[in-house]
Amino acid sequence: MSAQPQGNATAGAQGAQAGGAAKGQAAGGGGGAAEGPDEAAIINDMLSGYLLLVLGCISAALIIWRLSTGLSKYVRHVSCLNNDTQKYFARAGAKWSWFKKNIQYSPILSKRHNREFQLSSAINVGTLPTRLQLVFLLGYFSTNVAFCVMGIDFSQPVGASATVFINRTGTLAVANMIPLFLMAGRNNPLINWLGISFDTFNLLHRWLGRIVALEALAHTLGYLYRSAASQSWAVAFEGIFKSEFLIYGFVATTAFILIAIQATSIFRHAFYEIFKILHIALAIASVVGLYYHLGPQGFPQIKYLYPVMVLWAFDRAARFLRVAYYNFGSGGGKALVEALPGGATRVTVTMARPWFFKPGQHAYLYLPSVSLWQSHPFSVAWSEEAESLGEKLPMARTDVLAMKKTTVSFIIRGRTGMTGNLYEKAASCIDGRMVTRCLVEGPYGGMHQMHSYGTVMLFAGGVGITQAVPHVRDLVIAYSNGMAATRKIILVWTIQSPEHLEWIRPWMTEVLGMEKRREVLRIMLFVSRPRSTKEIHSPSSTVQMFPGRPNIDTLLAREMEDQVGHMGVSVCGPGALSDEVRRAVRNKQYSGAIDFVEEAFSW
Numbered sequence: 001m002s003a004q005p006q007g008n009a010t011a012g013a014q015g016a017q018a019g020g021a022a023k024g025q026a027a028g029g030g031g032g033a034a035e036g037p038d039e040a041a042i043i044n045d046m047l048s049g050y051l052l053l054v055l056g057c058i059s060a061a062l063i064i065w066r067l068s069t070g071l072s073k074y075v076r077h078v079s080c081l082n083n084d085t086q087k088y089f090a091r092a093g094a095k096w097s098w099f100k101k102n103i104q105y106s107p108i109l110s111k112r113h114n115r116e117f118q119l120s121s122a123i124n125v126g127t128l129p130t131r132l133q134l135v136f137l138l139g140y141f142s143t144n145v146a147f148c149v150m151g152i153d154f155s156q157p158v159g160a161s162a163t164v165f166i167n168r169t170g171t172l173a174v175a176n177m178i179p180l181f182l183m184a185g186r187n188n189p190l191i192n193w194l195g196i197s198f199d200t201f202n203l204l205h206r207w208l209g210r211i212v213a214l215e216a217l218a219h220t221l222g223y224l225y226r227s228a229a230s231q232s233w234a235v236a237f238e239g240i241f242k243s244e245f246l247i248y249g250f251v252a253t254t255a256f257i258l259i260a261i262q263a264t265s266i267f268r269h270a271f272y273e274i275f276k277i278l279h280i281a282l283a284i285a286s287v288v289g290l291y292y293h294l295g296p297q298g299f300p301q302i303k304y305l306y307p308v309m310v311l312w313a314f315d316r317a318a319r320f321l322r323v324a325y326y327n328f329g330s331g332g333g334k335a336l337v338e339a340l341p342g343g344a345t346r347v348t349v350t351m352a353r354p355w356f357f358k359p360g361q362h363a364y365l366y367l368p369s370v371s372l373w374q375s376h377p378f379s380v381a382w383s384e385e386a387e388s389l390g391e392k393l394p395m396a397r398t399d400v401l402a403m404k405k406t407t408v409s410f411i412i413r414g415r416t417g418m419t420g421n422l423y424e425k426a427a428s429c430i431d432g433r434m435v436t437r438c439l440v441e442g443p444y445g446g447m448h449q450m451h452s453y454g455t456v457m458l459f460a461g462g463v464g465i466t467q468a469v470p471h472v473r474d475l476v477i478a479y480s481n482g483m484a485a486t487r488k489i490i491l492v493w494t495i496q497s498p499e500h501l502e503w504i505r506p507w508m509t510e511v512l513g514m515e516k517r518r519e520v521l522r523i524m525l526f527v528s529r530p531r532s533t534k535e536i537h538s539p540s541s542t543v544q545m546f547p548g549r550p551n552i553d554t555l556l557a558r559e560m561e562d563q564v565g566h567m568g569v570s571v572c573g574p575g576a577l578s579d580e581v582r583r584a585v586r587n588k589q590y591s592g593a594i595d596f597v598e599e600a601f602s603w
Helices: 013-017 020-026 037-079 094-104 131-149 158-184 190-194 198-230 233-240 244-262 265-270 272-294 302-327 397-403 417-427 462-480 498-503 505-512 552-561 575-587
Strands: 334-340 344-350 361-366 375-379 382-387 404-413 433-437 439-445 455-461 488-495 521-527 543-547 567-572 594-598
Touching: 037 131, 037 158, 037 190, 094 131, 094 575, 131 158, 131 198, 158 198, 158 302, 190 198, 198 233, 198 244, 233 244, 244 265, 244 272, 265 272, 272 302, 272 417, 302 439, 334 417, 344 417, 344 498, 361 404, 375 404, 375 462, 382 462, 404 417, 404 462, 417 433, 455 462, 455 552, 455 575, 462 488, 462 498, 462 505, 462 521, 462 567, 488 498, 488 552, 498 505, 552 567, 552 575, 567 575, 575 594
Parallel strands: 455 488, 455 567, 488 521, 521 543, 567 594
Antiparallel strands: 334 344, 334 433, 344 404, 361 375, 361 439, 382 404
């Protein structure tokens, strides 16, 4: 792939072999282009700038949106601290309800969004974007297609029109790499600035990668077509491998195409750990190939590649510093791994330094004894501090901090790859427990805090309870201290077997013993596959157990009958559950003020 300025050298394999003529030919030789070299380069830069400007304007609009909604939540929060009815904030506005139902929360068609399309247990073809995401993706893709051909007179001789097309597609491909690499980073600042989840940025990253790959392919095919028009296809292909400049461009294009193929959902889900290594290696190959394709020739498009390398280096450096700060020294980086019923493991990591945890955050775990090169994201289920008493009294602030040991806990469902190996290794140990080395990279996320909602409903399916438990603890404590608008917390957890309660038993025991918990918290447990009716029993009026799956519409309607203030509904679990909760929330938009938050990891 190359982004080439205009030139006047002749096209053909002979030019590719002849020193300076090689540069001229690859740089766009063909003569007679509609625009002169300077004019064409200006147009290409202008269109690339427009693409980045469009993304910048959308980002600015989203920042304004985030600030305005954040201010609204803050006002609601403060206004309702001592207001037990909150009737003003419970009312739904017609226009705002229409927007949320038909645009903000809407899937493309009826309700399917996060539920995966599976051809078999091993073949997964991915999920569907939301309606708003689809509009953006179609708009950005169409803009790129239009910019690739805009102003090109294809009625002119091939040498002239193809040269403009080659330069245009190459320039746009390199320019698109800037948002492509930005969206791939775990430390992407836009996540917090725009209030958009990493999951959404991951979706946009995949589609921008496909756009870059298509533009790179069009760029290379355009060059081959122009060369073949004056010679032959055989000569055109041979010419690529006779010029170092063209070889590097071909390497970059090949890397982009391979990334697009191996990043498809089928390969990504079936061989995730192999995909991850290959993905990084091919991305490095594309950048290196592109650098040597553009840099030595002095092409102006190299200016778009420098920010790409800076973004990649920044993200890697930030990740390393996070790992080093929270894990190295002071006895950090040790994990207790416990095998639990239902093929799950509870991983409790001792951190080297205090961790300032917020509900809804996640982290990436490195377990060298299980998977040497891989890190996987998991929701933080629990975090607490314990003081380790030494022989000496603390004399300084650093000594006090050193005494406080933060432990961070995760629940990991064993499936294939690393998670399955982790469970098997722990289960094979005495008492199903082992201590191993574990590095935690994080925390990330935690954008959606629920303190400003009068009524909070938390839906969880299976291991998705790890996202809900921290919110429950946080809200009960805030209610007890008079620091939250929340007056009702309803936790709805769907599990396959009562033995799965063991996953969070120590934490829920602590929550159930908190002050004023009975005034604000109700828990409904749904067991989808009970072995017998004897397993289903409700410990109290505030902790109830039911057989089967929950009827989301009925539960939501019941809570909205005596809704307190603005309602916030969160869901974390299988895609089918998320889609069902999304559908129910959309259908209730005109019944009261209600917001929807979906926590998901797509990969």
